Amino acid sequence: MVDSLKQLKGEKMKKVIMTMLMFLFTVQTYAVEKDISFYVGHSNGGGSAGMQTIIQQELKNKGWKVNFKVIGNCGKVINLMETSDKPILAGWAADWNTSVDNVCYNPPTKKNFMRIFMNTPRLLCGPYDNLAFDLVPGQRYRVGVNQGQNHDVFLNSLGEKLNVDFKVIEYKNSGFIKRAMQAKEIDAWYTTAGLPQHAAKTQKCLYGTIAKEWQGVVPLNTLISTVNVNTSWIGFLLVNDKVDGALKRMLKQDLEDIITSEDYRGRQAAGGFGDFITKDSTDAQISLIEDTTEAFKK
Amino acid sequence: MIEIILTLLSATVAGLFAGLMPGIGSSALMLTALPLLYNLPPELCIIFYALAVQASQFSGSVAAINFGIMGELTSYPALAERNYILKNNLQQTALKFTAIGSILSCVIPILMLYPLLEWFRQHSLIMRTDFVLGVLIIIVLFCLLYKKNSKSINLLLVSSGIFISQIGLRSHGSAEREFFTFDQPFMYGGIPMIAVLGGLIAVPLIWRYIDWKADVDTSQIHTEKNGLKFPLFSSLRGGLVGLFSGLLPAVGTSIGSNLAWKVESKFYPENDHKSVMARLTSAESANNGSQITVLVPLLVLGIAIIPSEMILLSVIETKAWIPGQSFWMFLGLGFYSWLMITLIISSLICYLVSYVFIKSISKWLENNLKLINRLTILIMGLAVFYAGSLVEARIFFVSCFVLLALIGVYFKKVDFIPLVAGYFIGDILIDTIIILSFIYG
Numbered sequence: 116m117v118d119s120l121k122q123l124k125g126e127k128m129k130k131v132i133m134t135m136l137m138f139l140f141t142v143q144t145y146a147v148e149k150d151i152s153f154y155v156g157h158s159n160g161g162g163s164a165g166m167q168t169i170i171q172q173e174l175k176n177k178g179w180k181v182n183f184k185v186i187g188n189c190g191k192v193i194n195l196m197e198t199s200d201k202p203i204l205a206g207w208a209a210d211w212n213t214s215v216d217n218v219c220y221n222p223p224t225k226k227n228f229m230r231i232f233m234n235t236p237r238l239l240c241g242p243y244d245n246l247a248f249d250l251v252p253g254q255r256y257r258v259g260v261n262q263g264q265n266h267d268v269f270l271n272s273l274g275e276k277l278n279v280d281f282k283v284i285e286y287k288n289s290g291f292i293k294r295a296m297q298a299k300e301i302d303a304w305y306t307t308a309g310l311p312q313h314a315a316k317t318q319k320c321l322y323g324t325i326a327k328e329w330q331g332v333v334p335l336n337t338l339i340s341t342v343n344v345n346t347s348w349i350g351f352l353l354v355n356d357k358v359d360g361a362l363k364r365m366l367k368q369d370l371e372d373i374i375t376s377e378d379y380r381g382r383q384a385a386g387g388f389g390d391f392i393t394k395d396s397t398d399a400q401i402s403l404i405e406d407t408t409e410a411f412k413k
Numbered sequence: 414m415i416e417i418i419l420t421l422l423s424a425t426v427a428g429l430f431a432g433l434m435p436g437i438g439s440s441a442l443m444l445t446a447l448p449l450l451y452n453l454p455p456e457l458c459i460i461f462y463a464l465a466v467q468a469s470q471f472s473g474s475v476a477a478i479n480f481g482i483m484g485e486l487t488s489y490p491a492l493a494e495r496n497y498i499l500k501n502n503l504q505q506t507a508l509k510f511t512a513i514g515s516i517l518s519c520v521i522p523i524l525m526l527y528p529l530l531e532w533f534r535q536h537s538l539i540m541r542t543d544f545v546l547g548v549l550i551i552i553v554l555f556c557l558l559y560k561k562n563s564k565s566i567n568l569l570l571v572s573s574g575i576f577i578s579q580i581g582l583r584s585h586g587s588a589e590r591e592f593f594t595f596d597q598p599f600m601y602g603g604i605p606m607i608a609v610l611g612g613l614i615a616v617p618l619i620w621r622y623i624d625w626k627a628d629v630d631t632s633q634i635h636t637e638k639n640g641l642k643f644p645l646f647s648s649l650r651g652g653l654v655g656l657f658s659g660l661l662p663a664v665g666t667s668i669g670s671n672l673a674w675k676v677e678s679k680f681y682p683e684n685d686h687k688s689v690m691a692r693l694t695s696a697e698s699a700n701n702g703s704q705i706t707v708l709v710p711l712l713v714l715g716i717a718i719i720p721s722e723m724i725l726l727s728v729i730e731t732k733a734w735i736p737g738q739s740f741w742m743f744l745g746l747g748f749y750s751w752l753m754i755t756l757i758i759s760s761l762i763c764y765l766v767s768y769v770f771i772k773s774i775s776k777w778l779e780n781n782l783k784l785i786n787r788l789t790i791l792i793m794g795l796a797v798f799y800a801g802s803l804v805e806a807r808i809f810f811v812s813c814f815v816l817l818a819l820i821g822v823y824f825k826k827v828d829f830i831p832l833v834a835g836y837f838i839g840d841i842l843i844d845t846i847i848i849l850s851f852i853y854g
Contacts, residue, residue: 154805158584186804187602190582190589194598195805211589218582218589218601262847263584284851287844290715298540300852 149365151358152182153204154196156189156211156219161288162388163350166233167206169382170352173373179366189219196221196355202362206232209349209407210264222408223351223401229370231400233350233383234391238332239273240309240320242296248303248319252278259284259292259301264411266305269343273322276338307348311387325391345410347391349403416457417743417751423449424461425759428468429766433476433778434785439466439721441615444607445789447728447796451803455734456748462725463708463752464759467519470700471763474511474693475775478504490674490696497689506641510690511697512767513643518652518698519760522705523753525656529706530749533713540713542852546845548716549838556835561828570827574835575842577604599809606727607800608810609836611793612817613829614720619786620822644691647677651695655702660709673699705756716841720830723837 153171157163164185171183186192189211196203211219221227239258241248250256260266262285274281284301286292289308295301312318314330323332324347335344352370354363373379375394384390393400431442442465443450450458477491478498491511498507533539556571557564580593581603594600651673658669677695681688710716717726743751766774778785794814801810821829 184803184805188582188804189584190591190601191598191804191806194601218591257852284848286848291844291848294540295542295848298537298542298544300541 148180149178149362150180151202151204151362151366152184152195152199154192155183155185155187155206156192157185157206157208157350158187159185162235162386163206163208163233165386166350166383166388169379170232170370170373173376173379174369177369177373179369193219193221196353199355200357202357203355204229204358204366205353205355207351207353209351209404210346210411212404212408213411221353223353223404225397225401227353227355228397228401229352229354229367230374230397231349231351231393231404232370232374233348233388234393234403235307235310235348235388236324236329236391237305237307237346237348238309238313238320238323239303239305240313240318241303242299243312243318246316246319248321250277250279250321255280255282256303257282257284257301259286259295259304259306261285261289261292261306262287264346265343266346269339269341269346269410270305272339272341272343273335308387310389342406342409342412345407347407349407351400351404414744416453417460417755420453420457420461421464421755421759424464425468425762428465428759429472429763431465432469432472432474433774434782434789438615438618439469440610440724441619441789441793442466442469443721443724444611444615445792445796447607447724448799450725450728451800455729456751458725458729459708459712459748460752460755462722463705464755466704466721467701467756468759468763470697470704471512471515471760471767473700474515474697475508475767478507478511490670491693493674494689494693497684498693501686503686503689506690507693508767510641510643510694512764514648514651514694514698515701515767516760516764517645517648518655518700518702519705519756521649521652522656522659522702523756526705526708526753527749529709530712533709542845542848545716545841546849548710549842549845552718552834552838553842556831559828559831562831566827567831570829570832571835574832574837575839577609577832578836578839579843580604599806602804602806602809604836605797605800605806605810605813606724606836607797608813608817610720610724610833611797612814612819613821614833615793616790616818617821617825617829619790621825622782622786641686641690644687644694647680647691647695648698650676650680651698652702654695655699655704656706658699659703659706669703670696670700717837720833720837723833726837 151174153167153174155164155167157167164187168183168185171181174181186195189207192205196205207219207221207223211217212222214220256279258270258281260270260283266285267283270281270283284295286295289306292301292304292306293308296304309318309320313320313332320332322335322338323329324336324345325332325334326336327334354366358366374392380390380392383392393403395403427442427446431439443462446461446465450461453461474491478495491507494507498504538544553571557567559567562570580600581591582594582601583590583592583603591601651670654673654676655669658672674692674696677692681691707719707722710718711722711726715726715730717723746754794811797810797814798807801807
């Protein structure tokens with residue numbers, strides 16, 4: 116009897132302590148002003164800036180006061196993150212971290228990392244409206260790629276494996292590559308832009324930087340085992356050191372809710388970037404980013 | 414719907430205003446409209462541009478005839494015929510004929526725009542990188558032969574423009590390339606376009622007319638000379654000349670009206686009422702025609718060939734706009750349908766305003782011109798500040814603007830158009846050369 120009374124008191128005590136802790140946490144949470152500057156280093160108009168625009172709107176819907184600016188220059192954003200005394204959230208790309216000498220070098224750590232917000236595979240696709248496209252051994256193919264990302268290293272290995280000759284032509288961005296495809300200047304492209312056309316069956320993609328087979332696209336890691344197969348486009352969110360404590364916890368939770376929501380994923384898929392957002396742990400996400408960064412190195 | 418109506422009205426009013434104002438060309442108009450353009454979807458930005466520039470051409474001839482000033486090169490024929498017009502009290506007739514000619518010359522290019530775009534799109538050769546290089550080389554050549562400066566000055570200006578365009582932290586895939594940033598983060602974004610165009614082109618042009626005084630009595634405007642027939646064939650000839658000259662890089666719109674004026678001089682060389690009206694109407698018709706076809710290279714290839722269009726391109730490029738691809742739909746009609754509908758409505762509004770209300774507008778402008786010119790420079794300064802605040806670089810933007818405006822005003826004898834053209838084509842020229850090195854290397 117006495118034991119059960121003691122047990123009851125203990126349980127009550129636990130409840131009281133838990134309630135007080137929750138109360139204190141809530142008070143602390145509401146005491147922190149949900150105010151943040153959100154800077155975009157990518158150019159205005161691109162897919163990355165587009166998805167970050169959606170995220171900032173959702174943050175506002177969740178009660179955040181967001182100073183959102185598309186700076187369009189990662190060097191300026193990194194400078195603002197280092198020098199500003201205000202809390203800053205910023206979108207970053209895995210391929211910006213390939214060299215410590217790069218002005219935009221800012222690798223994710225447990226301290227500054229929030230989460231991945233975009234993960235779009237790179238596909239090797241044929242010309243528009245040619246659904247019979249295939250790589251014939253012994254043939255030469257002009258392949259359009261994004262400049263400065265060392266895709267020639269991987270494509271040469273793939274060419275050797277498939278016994279085809281890839282002549283790699285580097286273009287400034289996907290817009291230039293699309294125009295080159297329309298002009299029949301290239302025979303194929305290796306970019307992140309082929310997902311919607313392949314899904315709509317207006318263009319045939321053969322291989323991709325995907326973990327498992329997707330709509331007939333073969334995962335490249337089943338053909339080649341080098342790190343260069345991981346050149347998906349991965350975008351992630353980082354914060355500066357002014358974002359910490361309760362503010363950081365709230366921000367991380369809200370970003371998690373926004374980015375894993377059906378609505379966000381649907382909008383990303385509708386924008387032509389697929390639905391490859393991972394719900395993995397922070398460690399696993401950082402590891403994926405590091406692997407991807409490695410893939411862009413020679 | 415409200416977005417389209419507002420774009421239609423704001424662009425038409427702004428264009429009419431800019432055309433009437435001495436010194437405010439279409440580049441200055443686009444610069445002051447930047448805060449609005451940043452908030453519009455790319456298709457509406459293009460519609461705004463087409464309507465505003467078209468409207469400014471309608472009213473531009475009014476400024477040239479009434480005030481005797483040349484806001485832009487396109488007004489030269491009106492200025493050349495001005496003495497005869499004033500001497501013979503033909504202002505009202507001239508304004509009526511140029512307004513009718515302008516509206517007529519809009520119709521043919523508007524109807525031709527869609528087939529022209531389709532033709533360009535069907536010919537894959539035009540999309541090729543080597544073709545683009547060809548267009549860029551022609552632009553450079555036109556800049557070198559630009560008449561207002563000597564060839565050596567033009568060469569220096571074009572080279573400087575290309576050099577300035579490369580300043581900053583340039584993305585090259587994974588690696589960022591620094592060029593003349595002196596390790597200063599505020600330089601990473603490069604020299605802002607709005608400062609280059611506003612400082613070197615718009616401010617010096619406005620400055621030239623800051624203390625301008627009217628030399629004609631606007632009470633004469635409503636005394637119309639009867640008995641003169643509208644020169645229909647001259648207008649059609651001018652419209653056709655403008656249609657094709659608009660496709661010429663850098664100078665298309667400028668030489669359109671001058672070329673049509675020269676051509677019409679062959680048909681009507683005399684110095685009488687009929688000949689003067691025929692030449693003037695032809696020149697103004699060409700003016701409007703060229704303003705529409707100048708859009709073709711932009712819409713198909715993404716290449717801007719005149720300064721005001723370059724400002725438009727710099728805005729729409731930031732909005733995921735891809736040349737030749739528009740999925741924008743409204744009320745079941747696509748972008749090109751809306752472009753044509755709004756151009757026709759805007760032309761009608763311009764005709765009404767240019768012809769019916771011209772006396773009161775002229776009077777008002779005459780009284781307030783100095784103030785408006787000063788206000789325009791101020792608005793431009795605010796637009797620069799706004800553009801800077803969008804990227805957290807207000808001081809840098811304003812400093813560049815002030816510095817370049819001082820240079821522009823100090824070197825008033827130099828026309829900086831070749832520098833601006835070099836600045837705008839710099840990036841695409843270098844990218845094109847790099848791509849071709851991969852293709853043919």
